[in-house]
Amino acid sequence: MGQQYAIGWAIRIGLHVRKQKYIEVAPTQLKKFATRVGKGSKEDLILPIFKRWGFEHPSDNVRDAFVLAQVIRAIHEPVELTKPQQEVIHNIINPPAKKPANKKKKRGK
Numbered sequence: 001m002g003q004q005y006a007i008g009w010a011i012r013i014g015l016h017v018r019k020q021k022y023i024e025v026a027p028t029q030l031k032k033f034a035t036r037v038g039k040g041s042k043e044d045l046i047l048p049i050f051k052r053w054g055f056e057h058p059s060d061n062v063r064d065a066f067v068l069a070q071v072i073r074a075i076h077e078p079v080e081l082t083k084p085q086q087e088v089i090h091n092i093i094n095p096p097a098k099k100p101a102n103k104k105k106k107r108g109k
Helices: 002-017 027-035 042-053 060-076 083-093
Strands: none
Touching: 027 042, 027 060, 027 083, 042 060, 060 083
């Protein structure tokens, strides 16, 4: 698992160095786009992916890549989307502002 994260960060750094824009899709966004719900197991995606797009594959990584391709397609092409899918696309294009980190107060001072 660690090597996958290292590869992902190496790609992000390479894109940043080359000043290339990229889109990050959180696992919860991918699940919500595929299933209408932002949580669940990898197996919970199998049936909704097949029902929505007629796609099936034994590898959860390939299924994730397929859904990511559908997300990018929805960003760049007019496609019919469910309400949860519209919400995912909106939040990817217009990410909510990050809350500032709370500083912990030291006790006794």
